[in-house]
Amino acid sequence: xxxxxxxxxxxxxxxxxxxxxxxxxxxxxxxxxxxxxxxxxxxxxxxxxxxxxxxxxxxxxxxxxxxxxxxxxxxxxxxxxxxxxxxxxxxxxxxxxxxxxxxxxxxxxxxxxxxxxxxxxxxxxxxxxxxxxxxxxxxxxxxxxxxxxxxxxxxxxxxxxxxxxxxxxxxxxxxxxxxxxxxxxxxxxxxxxxxxxxxxxxxxxxxxxxxxxxxxxxxxxxxxxxxxx
Numbered sequence: 001x002x003x004x005x006x007x008x009x010x011x012x013x014x015x016x017x018x019x020x021x022x023x024x025x026x027x028x029x030x031x032x033x034x035x036x037x038x039x040x041x042x043x044x045x046x047x048x049x050x051x052x053x054x055x056x057x058x059x060x061x062x063x064x065x066x067x068x069x070x071x072x073x074x075x076x077x078x079x080x081x082x083x084x085x086x087x088x089x090x091x092x093x094x095x096x097x098x099x100x101x102x103x104x105x106x107x108x109x110x111x112x113x114x115x116x117x118x119x120x121x122x123x124x125x126x127x128x129x130x131x132x133x134x135x136x137x138x139x140x141x142x143x144x145x146x147x148x149x150x151x152x153x154x155x156x157x158x159x160x161x162x163x164x165x166x167x168x169x170x171x172x173x174x175x176x177x178x179x180x181x182x183x184x185x186x187x188x189x190x191x192x193x194x195x196x197x198x199x200x201x202x203x204x205x206x207x208x209x210x211x212x213x214x215x216x217x218x219x220x221x222x223x224x225x226x227x228x229x
Contacts, residue, residue: 037050116210149172174209
């Protein structure tokens with residue numbers, strides 16, 4: 001017994017503590033994960049140690065996030081690993097570029113050329129018949145052509161659509177120039193010679209651009225039209 005001998009009591013307590021510490025250390029060694037082979041992710045750089053405990057393999061979640069170039073977030077008792085999209089996912093999310101003209105753009109473009117044609121005919125008939133056309137009528141034609149031009153631009157959805165859209169803008173601008181020229185000439189003279197607006201370079205350019213634009217859309221492939229510029 002330890003009673004009556006304080007020294008023996010102290011010695012026994014120290015021995016018990018040391019024995020318990022040694023047993024805990026041995027138990028920890030028995031349960032501690034042992035290093036195994038390395039763990040890598042195909043297509044990713046880097047590696048980490050694969051840990052094996054009781055016959056099962058583990059990877060530290062922080063190391064996994066680092067290898068996968070992901071991020072860890074914590075919400076309540078949940079650990080969330082967010083992975084970045086792979087190259088294949090990014091490419092799949094981007095639709096392939098469409099070739100040719102879309103139906104919506106083709107219809108809107110031809111409609112715009114039709115409005116411009118009516119605008120031009122109104123001026124040509126006025127000159128040939130010496131019957132002045134009102135500025136209000138020309139302004140109405142201008143607003144309609146401007147509206148249809150905006151609709152055609154909004155309908156452009158393919159590369160060819162977007163390449164052809166400036167041709168419509170150029171045709172609209174040329175027609176506006178012809179209309180402004182007629183208004184200015186009419187204000188200065190009561191009579192305008194039919195030759196002033198018939199077969200002129202500007203009118204020929206407008207006619208040629210319209211014909212070539214329609215022909216181009218029928219071929220379903222963009223080709224630049226110098227006559228429109």
